Amino acid sequence: MKNNSQKPIVLEAKGLTKDFLVGDRRLSVIKGVSCSFVQGEFVSIMGPSGSGKSTLLYLLSGIEKPTSGQIYILGKDLLAMKPSQLSDLRANDISFVFQSYNLINHFTVYENVITPILIAKKRVDEDHVDKVLMSVGMFDFKNSLVSHLSGGEQQRVAIARALVTDPKIIFADEATGNLDSRSMVDVMSIFRRIANQKKITIIQVTHSERCAQFSDRVINLLDGKIRNISDIKKFL
Numbered sequence: 001m002k003n004n005s006q007k008p009i010v011l012e013a014k015g016l017t018k019d020f021l022v023g024d025r026r027l028s029v030i031k032g033v034s035c036s037f038v039q040g041e042f043v044s045i046m047g048p049s050g051s052g053k054s055t056l057l058y059l060l061s062g063i064e065k066p067t068s069g070q071i072y073i074l075g076k077d078l079l080a081m082k083p084s085q086l087s088d089l090r091a092n093d094i095s096f097v098f099q100s101y102n103l104i105n106h107f108t109v110y111e112n113v114i115t116p117i118l119i120a121k122k123r124v125d126e127d128h129v130d131k132v133l134m135s136v137g138m139f140d141f142k143n144s145l146v147s148h149l150s151g152g153e154q155q156r157v158a159i160a161r162a163l164v165t166d167p168k169i170i171f172a173d174e175a176t177g178n179l180d181s182r183s184m185v186d187v188m189s190i191f192r193r194i195a196n197q198k199k200i201t202i203i204q205v206t207h208s209e210r211c212a213q214f215s216d217r218v219i220n221l222l223d224g225k226i227r228n229i230s231d232i233k234k235f236l
């Protein structure tokens, strides 16, 4: 944590709880989680299946609303945002990478990557798109249909799509869950590099100790609470 003390906090959560109503039962899934994230850090959220990792990620990124607690994202109160402000946040400041890539199969790599720019009704800067594709090693596949790509290549396209809007924070839920170990290392290396070079904060959920080794610190969840937070000792 000491190295991070000078860097601005981009995301802060205080006393988050999340209950789900299942039939007539109230299921308490997140039970008072407070955490913060600074610019350019790469953090892994780990813990057993069902411990609330994905739910916490969805709360932090505004996909789900907490039952109670506060979230400040890039200096703004996430829970007080109007739908138009949430759309702006998603269009400009945050991006997602999921396990299942969520690409449009009958589109090319290029068409998939520019989708967020078109949704935000912005002009496509071709040079910028090319640079983003190069940064994930997919420039040579620019005009390929994504359905013709391997899983690892598709995930690199999904990362390019996440990067193309120059976000401040990327949320990833088991981004390497479907990948072999070589592609896993590729994806983790890209995350590490974009956190270091572009100062993008990356918050990933992972089951893999090997993936977590690429990040700066690990938030361990157990039964909806933070069990501990540990710094990763850098091996390089």
Ligand SMILES: Nc1ncnc2c1ncn2[C@@H]1O[C@H](COP(=O)(O)OP(=O)(O)OP(=O)(O)O)[C@@H](O)[C@H]1O
Residues within 6 Å of the ligand: 020, 021, 022, 027, 029, 047, 048, 049, 050, 051, 052, 053, 054, 055, 056
């Ligand atoms: N929309 C929902 N309605 C009811 N229960 C839910 C809902 N979403 C999650 N849960 C429950 O909350 C608990 C935590 O789920 P969550 O998906 O956050 O776990 P996880 O740590 O990501 O697990 P995994 O490692 O298997 O992905 C689980 O018991 C799950 O069934």
Ligand SMILES: [Mg+2]
Residues within 6 Å of the ligand: 053, 054, 055, 205
């Ligand atoms: Mg999950």
